[in-house]
Amino acid sequence: MTLEEFNQAVNLYSDSVYRFILKNIKDEDKAKDIIQDTYEKLWKKHTEVAFLKVKSYLFSAAYHTLIDLIRREKKQAQWDEADFRNHSHTDGYSDLNEVLHKAVEQLPETQQLVVMMRDYEGYSYKEISEITGLTEAQVKVYIFRARKFLKAYIGNIQVLV
Incomplete structure (x- = not known):
């Protein structure tokens, strides 16, 4: 170069x-x-x-x-031991962006990074795999788990609107 x-x-x-x-x-x-x-x-x-x-x-x-x-x-947490029900959001709130950011902050670093790269930056699974050094299968699993957690955290979309 x-x-x-x-x-x-x-x-x-x-x-x-x-x-x-x-x-x-x-x-x-x-x-x-x-x-x-x-x-x-x-x-x-x-x-x-x-x-x-x-x-x-x-x-x-x-x-x-x-x-x-x-x-x-040393900001890593033990996410395997977390009880997600204690962290779920059920109160009515109108700022969806703030709730979503708060939910994303609850994710482990790796899940947070791959979700941001996929959903925010628009990278493909292959590109994320190349950037992070993870396999495509690992990337897909992390994104699936992160989205599943976000869905459980945010709860019913009707509550937020």
Whole structure:
């Protein structure tokens, strides 16, 4: 990859990578740090990364940097032990967007990331698989489980409207 191609990659993909990270971490400063680290990694490997593969490389590197940060901060929870009925939403509320964001925040990091990539960013299962390093089957399972949890959390859509 040449310097011009690197600069073009910054112009083309920095906003979407930033939105993806910010949507998952909810901290602008940390998201900016992750983006900076991601582009630093790309620059260090610019001779090895083809320009046609740069988007996939950027999202993969950003995803792995995000996971590393989360693990360092030890924000992982034991989701297997959670009782989802205690966290379900049954009260009437008119701001569906806020309820949905609150529900997504309850998901484990991996499920949260793959759901965001699929439903928010519009990536295919194959692209998500390449970015995260998971198999397509794992991606589908995580998305299924996340959607199932979201459905249980939000409850009846009539309550929200």
